[in-house]
Amino acid sequence: MGARELTIVLLSAPTDCVDDDRTEQSLGLAYIASTLQAHGYSVEVIELTGLRSSELATALHRIPAVDVYGLTCYSTNYHSVRQIVTHLRSHHPGAYLCLGGPHPTALPTATLEDLQIDSVVVGDGELAFLSIVDALKRGRRILGAVGAIAPNDLDDLPFPNRHLVDQKTFTRTLNHCRTLSLISSRGCRHRCLHCNSVVMGGARKRVKFRSTGNIISEIRELKKMGYGALRFSDDNFADNPDLANLLSAIAKEDILYRVFSRLEQLEPATVQRLADSGCKLISVGLESLNPKNLRFLGKAGMLHCLKNLEHTERHGITVRASFMVGLPYDTDASIQHFFEKASRLPFTEYAIYALLPYPGTPLWENPERYGYEIVDADFTHYVQMGVGRQTAFVLKHTDPETGFTFHPADVLRWHCLAHDLFSSKRHMSNSQVG
Template identity: 30%
Template sequence: MRVLLINPYSGGYYYRLGAVYPPLGLMYISSSLKRKGHSVALIDMNVEKFDLERFNFRDYDVVGISADTVRFPVVERIAEKAKAQNVTVVMGGPHTTACYHEILQKGLCDYVVLGEGERAFSDLVESIASSEKYPLIPGVAYMKDGEVIALPSRFLENLDDLPFPDREKVHLYRTKFAGERATSLITSRGCPFNCEFCSASQFMGRRIRWRSIENVIDELKILKKLGYGSVIFFDDNFMINPKRVVNLCEEMMRKDLRFKWWAFSRADELLGREDMVEAMSKAGCRMLFIGFESANDEVLEEYGKNLKSDIAFDVMNLLKKYKIDVFASFVIGALKDTRKTIEKTVKLAKKLKASIVQFSILTPYPGTVLFEKLKHLIFEKDWRKFDGTHLVFKHPNFSPKELRRLFIKAYYAVYTSPRLIFRRGIPFLVRLLSHREAYSL
């Protein structure tokens, strides 16, 4: 079968900072399909020109499109054009997994892949090749006789069984970290936590599944041969198993795999684990993304973070000791937030002296606990506004304009401080705050 995979244009936060990483999910699906002998083309609209009006979808049997919430309007347009040319259209990703009933009932695509896509998408393509229109495949949904048919998705138990991501187009990416050419990889899937505003545990499951250290090392060797000197570990919970982190770091050093890298971490996964932090530093860790979220414990409780705000300075001191920078993330606009609590959070963001600070406006993404909690208050129908920079629900304390002003004010308060204005500069602030409504193709 001839399969086309499309990663829609983003224009989001990391894109504005110049950090464009390859779409690992589609790359895993591509390599899984190629392993079964299918012909696969992958187009990433973030780094490739894509003329939707003139594109000939008839060159392919199946078109698969990845969709998160903010990019869904782009996904709809792509799907519309492909279906008009009588090509089978499959959607996947967090948004479609959460909204598959509505998507299928509107006839926006032929199939939706729920959750992890490697096995389900591959099995679906095999069924399409054998002209089976209504396959009973776990993790695949479709319409039949006016009803939505969907079997629950199955999570992959052994991640080592997956082929490495298809990196055929790695030459198109120019992202750098710490002066080195950078790319991404993932060493585990799943999240045991259930933060209200995050869909990771719903999309990937609450039980963590790890790749073996040997398997990760083998991929790192390939990345080194491809010329990468920096990597980002995109795991939702890279630090949750300290022993595994230490073992990976020691193996990286033993194999002389010298990368400058960063990863995501919860604040409470670092305290009391100085041996892990030291091993990470020695193995090349230069930055951690940490969601401190708020300076107010009541807000953190509302978010379901299960941590206290007063650990922030202890975490920063520990990482400073080992020369690890911090990308600090905060979310404003909780139901319990007021102007005073937001101002308190901004003051904390300044005092922490992180290398990079990110503010987001609380957004109820489909598939999250927050969405179910607030869906009766959501007034915004344009998915493009679900980008973390707009208020999309009726807030008890703020209008959309008021919260937007506080959001911009927060960034200016942090990035016009002498410490960061010389380190990052005004152009960085302008680029970071620019919201690109560039969804035309």
């Protein structure tokens, strides 16, 4: 690969494991595309999400022959990523293949060994992939795991390019308006035991935030594209150190939006500002009302701020609270007790997942330390909320003190019981907001 211009295709892979995997384009690929373009490369993005697995083989033949392929990969769509890689290797044997995203970031060596790819990027991919492509242009093929090159300042990144895919083919809405996602920070300062954010922070010690001015410029660009409804994909949106200014600036933009936030952050004054600036939905991870379970997860502080739910709903912001089953101190009696209690809390929408050991999290690395055994090591089964609200549980747990053991069947039973106890709430799949 010499002086000739390099041709590059970025790909996302489908999965059958959820009802809809085509809610939005991959923001990660859109960021990588715009970074490459800013450095003079031309890029094509092919989103294969939305295809059923039976349709994938045919679609693969439509992927053009290029010099470089970059694929984004979750744990749950790993099978179809493998199928795509196998196809590309056999039809375009000389092409350079690179993987990035949550799964290869957690398991770079295993992914490199399992798939015949040239490299994986660990963590943020914009500058690392650019360095890979620059090297290829100079005739050097970088092989193996490539560490993220984090930008000193997120504002230096060009906005993700949303014009390379047909936005009308994606399904996300908020208040019945078609919705685009953006992200105002990278990483999360918390270290909850189950959460993949530890991995995606690239073990980052410091969360990075974009400036208010930079976020507002992107919002204006999205409005010009015809989108006044947005979703912030940040792990903990309200943790922004410049939040008050950011929300005052957003308030002038006349948009609707939704966020994810820790409950601790949702103090009355913050909630007022969120409501005034157009926030319609906040997703919060309540996880469990059992204090021992919350301590286990690293969320013990949450029980002291349940009052924050009241302010939020009172300001007309729908709260979507998510809970977990399969935590160490769960029993039939405790599920009954704590979910009954939770059903009386002031939130409108809910989701219930099972605890899953995503690769790279402490629970995956060292399950026995927490009394768990992984009984199904196929991470493509690690679906929190799959087709028809199904959840998966792949762990067995034994309490070291009492010897009480629970298995996947118990957890799936608790999942059903918890749903029944929440009959006065609305499941997120029936959301009237987003």
